[in-house]
Structures are given as structure tokens and as C-alpha cells.
Amino acid sequence: MPELVLPFEPIEITETHEEMLAGGLFAMLSEELQEAAKKQSFLLEYLHMIPIEEIGVPRYFETLARSLSDEKNPNIIYPTQGGIFIHIYPMPHNDRHLYIPVEPNLTINMDAIIPRIEEALLDYTKEFDSLENEDAMKQAFITVLDKICKVKKNGSRPKTQETPKAPGSNGSAAGNGGVAGKLTGLFSRTNGGGSKIELTADELNAVKYLIVREKVGVGLLDPLLGDIYVEDVSCSGVGQIFIEHKIFKSVITAVNIPNMEELDDFAKRMSERMKRPVTLNDPIQDATLPDGSRINIVYGEDVSRRGTNFTIRRAMGTPTSIMDIVGFGTMTYQMAAYMSLVLEEDMNTFVAGETASGKTTTINALTVFMSPTNKIVSIEDTPELVIPHTNWLREVSKESKDGKGAQVGMFDLLRAALRQRPNMIIIGEIRGAEGLIAFQAMQTGHGVMATFHAASVEKLIQRLTGDPINVPKNYIDCLNCILIQSAVKLPNGKLARRVLSISEIIGYDSVSQSFSFIHSFMWNPAKDEFEFPGHMNSYLLEEKIAPKRGLPPEKKRNIYNELNRRARILERLHKEKGVSDFYELLTVLSAARKEGVF
Numbered sequence: 001m002p003e004l005v006l007p008f009e010p011i012e013i014t015e016t017h018e019e020m021l022a023g024g025l026f027a028m029l030s031e032e033l034q035e036a037a038k039k040q041s042f043l044l045e046y047l048h049m050i051p052i053e054e055i056g057v058p059r060y061f062e063t064l065a066r067s068l069s070d071e072k073n074p075n076i077i078y079p080t081q082g083g084i085f086i087h088i089y090p091m092p093h094n095d096r097h098l099y100i101p102v103e104p105n106l107t108i109n110m111d112a113i114i115p116r117i118e119e120a121l122l123d124y125t126k127e128f129d130s131l132e133n134e135d136a137m138k139q140a141f142i143t144v145l146d147k148i149c150k151v152k153k154n155g156s157r158p159k160t161q162e163t164p165k166a167p168g169s170n171g172s173a174a175g176n177g178g179v180a181g182k183l184t185g186l187f188s189r190t191n192g193g194g195s196k197i198e199l200t201a202d203e204l205n206a207v208k209y210l211i212v213r214e215k216v217g218v219g220l221l222d223p224l225l226g227d228i229y230v231e232d233v234s235c236s237g238v239g240q241i242f243i244e245h246k247i248f249k250s251v252i253t254a255v256n257i258p259n260m261e262e263l264d265d266f267a268k269r270m271s272e273r274m275k276r277p278v279t280l281n282d283p284i285q286d287a288t289l290p291d292g293s294r295i296n297i298v299y300g301e302d303v304s305r306r307g308t309n310f311t312i313r314r315a316m317g318t319p320t321s322i323m324d325i326v327g328f329g330t331m332t333y334q335m336a337a338y339m340s341l342v343l344e345e346d347m348n349t350f351v352a353g354e355t356a357s358g359k360t361t362t363i364n365a366l367t368v369f370m371s372p373t374n375k376i377v378s379i380e381d382t383p384e385l386v387i388p389h390t391n392w393l394r395e396v397s398k399e400s401k402d403g404k405g406a407q408v409g410m411f412d413l414l415r416a417a418l419r420q421r422p423n424m425i426i427i428g429e430i431r432g433a434e435g436l437i438a439f440q441a442m443q444t445g446h447g448v449m450a451t452f453h454a455a456s457v458e459k460l461i462q463r464l465t466g467d468p469i470n471v472p473k474n475y476i477d478c479l480n481c482i483l484i485q486s487a488v489k490l491p492n493g494k495l496a497r498r499v500l501s502i503s504e505i506i507g508y509d510s511v512s513q514s515f516s517f518i519h520s521f522m523w524n525p526a527k528d529e530f531e532f533p534g535h536m537n538s539y540l541l542e543e544k545i546a547p548k549r550g551l552p553p554e555k556k557r558n559i560y561n562e563l564n565r566r567a568r569i570l571e572r573l574h575k576e577k578g579v580s581d582f583y584e585l586l587t588v589l590s591a592a593r594k595e596g597v598f
Helices: 017-021 024-028 031-039 041-049 064-069 115-122 134-148 200-216 221-224 261-274 321-328 333-344 360-368 410-417 434-443 457-465 473-478 539-548 553-575 580-592
Strands: 076-079 085-089 098-102 149-151 188-189 193-197 229-235 239-245 250-255 284-288 294-298 309-313 349-353 378-379 394-397 424-427 447-455 480-490 495-509 516-525 529-531
Touching: 017 024, 017 041, 017 394, 024 041, 031 041, 031 076, 031 200, 041 064, 041 085, 041 098, 041 200, 076 239, 085 580, 098 221, 115 134, 115 193, 115 200, 134 149, 134 200, 149 539, 188 378, 193 200, 200 221, 200 457, 221 250, 250 261, 261 294, 309 480, 321 333, 321 360, 321 553, 333 360, 333 480, 333 495, 333 516, 333 539, 333 553, 349 360, 360 447, 360 480, 360 580, 378 410, 410 434, 424 434, 424 473, 434 447, 434 473, 447 457, 457 473, 457 480, 473 495, 539 553
Parallel strands: 098 250, 149 193, 349 447, 349 480, 378 394, 378 424, 424 447
Antiparallel strands: 076 085, 085 098, 188 193, 229 239, 229 309, 239 250, 284 294, 294 309, 480 495, 495 516, 516 529
């Protein structure tokens, strides 16, 4: 199983909880960190374990600002979902920062407790058989644990502790064992004559957390998936797990898989729980975790020289809003206003870019600009899109396993969507023959939006018109707008995501066999600024959108006034009114549409 390996020799804790609260270290903490440590005793104990004299007192943040990415050696603690904390530990001699999950079981030795808990749970297996909902399973385990455990009277942390293990010693610093002392008198007889496991309040809290994490969640990966700042989780083989962090970018975690046997076992367990088991005959699987995160598993050394590996694209809870995307510098308010006009009029739009360029994040954010009365059908291999409209049909492809059951592919779903009379069809990603059906849908008047793997407009057209998609060249001008996004290096050396261009397809010349398009917006990499070459020169705004909005030919350039007005509205909502949440923005824009001001 994965284990937690700390980068330091944990300091032995000899004080009681009350003594730690009255101690000198507690007085050194910020008020915010003191409050958090009072509420969660395991955080206070962890702070007493770390080498404060070497790294200094960690700073505490409820939320992380983007400016923290500038710090060379951050020493930061912040909370995640479920009452867990993350310590970004300074590693001055390493290219990456270290990410340490601080959990309730970290400072408690679970080796003597968990086997007895597991044995006691066997008597309650029938209570879990019929449960499939994750929340129901969590509650069922907590209820059963309350039945089989009791809190010691006057129970407190033992004064004498086991010496914890650090990297390089014969054991991990905190795997199943943690760093606390061994327990004695684990069982006691209750007045009712039944045998209950007697624990301190902290131990019971740790047991509940650990059992739910292992039985319902995905073990030590749970804290990573519960962190809103984590984008991707990557296991490249035996060793430590890597993550992509929204603030601190590529980070190495203290979560470690010690050997190939345990890595294979962990991957098989995960795949079986997703009902997509990996085997030597079927070594590659894509699946969706219970929280909606997308996982790809490659199993065994036959297809991967470093052995089993997996990558998890973490599901975002509340989608990133277009306001946040503008705040990140990915695009401008004017570009967002342009896209609002494009999508409000159901123009066919592709969001393209390389892997991890933020395509899905952007397409989700842009959906708030679609008319709230639209009927929308989304089609995906793995569900990642979040459409805020009430009339939304979410279609997901289905694979056939071992020739059993029907297979429903993207092509089948798209063909079926044409009969459902949608205003807009959103395709998670176009890869194959479904691309031709998408263009046929465009020709019949359906709006189509999709993500696509391509680094430029030229490459996008090449892929569309070549194998295996094979869209006829004279169909390409059905596509109105192409947004190209990429992860780039800024002039100051930082990595960021930027919209490289927003382009308009004008047409195809069959004589010269060439495509004509113009860039409405372009990113200037030297200055990290956006230019608007489409100002007073936009084919899409003047020839497509202006007529749809009732502007006569002689007044078609008034559309630029509307564009600038919308940009000002979005900027005021964001900067002056503080509107940034995805659903809050949707509510505000819906009200603004009813009033005729947006």
C-alpha cells in the first residue's frame, strides 16, 4: 500500500494536549494557525513533530493567493475538504516543493488498532452490501464504528511515545503506523456484556477517518483529490507521487509506493472498484473515480518499462468561472465579451490546444454565455463537462467488455443527439469519425462546441481533413470560431496558461485548395499582452452576428460598441462587485439578460 514518508526525523512528543496548548511553540503560531490547531489536535501534534528550528514556523492560509507561487521556499499550511491540512514543506536543495498531507492518523500508531477494527467490521458486512452511494457508505461505516468502539474515560495521549521512523531507517515515518506510542488495554467489557474497542477520542477520530479513506475513498490519494488546488495526480512507477498544483505547479508528494508488487496491487484495487479491472491481457483502462475524477491506468511491465503507472485528472468541484480565467491572465474581459456574443448566437466553436492546456476548464467557463433557454446535449468519453443549464442532457459513451453488452461510442451518441433537437451540442473531445457527424450537424443548423487536440488553426484543419476524421474540405467553413489555448512560459520565466489566439474561419477556396481565416485576438509573448487585430475587421462579428442581432448592413459596426459595453460590464462585475463564482456569475448574467442589459 502507499505510505507516507516524511523528509525529517519526527521529534518525539512527550507533552499532553493541554501542555502543548500552553507551550512556547503554540505562542509562536499565528492567530489563524492557533485556531486551526485548537480545533484539530492532530495538527497541533504535527507542528510539534516538525523541525521548527530548521524550517521556521509555517504560515497558515485559509485560501491560497496566486502570488504565493513566487516564493522560492514556501513553508505554508492550508486546509482542504474534510478537515485535512496540507503542508507545503520547504526543500531548498530540490527543484520541487514537497507536499505533505496532514491527517488525523499521522500522529497515532494504527498498527495495534486497525486489525481489531477490521475483525469487528466483519460482523456488519450485510449492512454495507446494498449501499452504492458514496455518502451512504461513509455514514454507514461511521455508524458501525460508533457501535463497535467506545471512548475511554479521561483518555489522553500517552506521555511516552515510540521513536518515529524517518527516510533511510527501517520503516516509514507514517504509513499505517504513524508516530505515536503503542496502545495497551485496547479492549474492555461494556456494561451490556458486549466487547467494545476502547479508544481515546483522538484515536476514534483517526479510525473513522482511516476506515472511510480506505473503504470508500482511494487510500492515501484521498487528501490529494480533496484538495481544490490539485489539478493532476501522477504515479510514474515505484516511488513518490507527483501532482500538478494550481499555485506551486509541479510538486512531489510525501506519498510513496515502496515496491512494484504493492504498486500493481494498488492499481488493480482501484480499477476493480471502478469496474474497469486491469489485467495483463487488458492492461490499459480509462475510468471515472467516485468523485468524478478521470483516471488512466497502464498496468504491468509488458507495456511500460517502469511498470504500472496511473494519472488522475482531478474533477473540479465548482467549475472555474470566466472571471477567474480573466483574473489568471488567460484572456481579457474584451475577449470574454467577444466569446459571449459568439456563444449567445450559437456560433460553432472549437476550443483547441495541447494536453493540459486548460481546454475543458475554458469550455466549462464559457457555457455561462449560452442562452439560458437553450437545450444542450453534451457527449463525452469520460464525464468532465459541467453545464449550468437546466435543460441539459449528459451523454457518456459505453464500452463493451469481452464482447458482452452493447457498445455505445461517441459516433452513436452524436448521431442520436441530432434527433433530440438541441440548440447546442457540446462534444468533450473530437478524435475520430464523430468529427464528420459534428460537421454534418453544423450544416443542418445545430450549434456545435467541442474541444480538440491541436496547437494552431493550421494543425487543427489538417487533423480535421485527414485520417481518421476525414471532414470534407468544403465543410470546414461551417466552423465559425477557433480558440487556441496553451501552457506557456511568460517573459518573467513563470509558467501560465494563455489563449494564443481566437480566430474566425472565413472560407475554403476549391481552386487553390486553401483556407482563409483571420485572427480576432492574438497573444503577444514578448509583452504578455493581448492584441485585437479583429477590431473593425471581424468577419464573424460584422457578417454573422450583427445581422442575427438585427443590425442593418450600414450599422453593422455598432456591434463593436456592444462588445466594448459587455467588456466593461464584466470588468465592473468582477472588480467592483466581486462576482467571480461560476454559479453566482450565471445568476447575475441571467438577471441582466432579463433586464436587457447583457
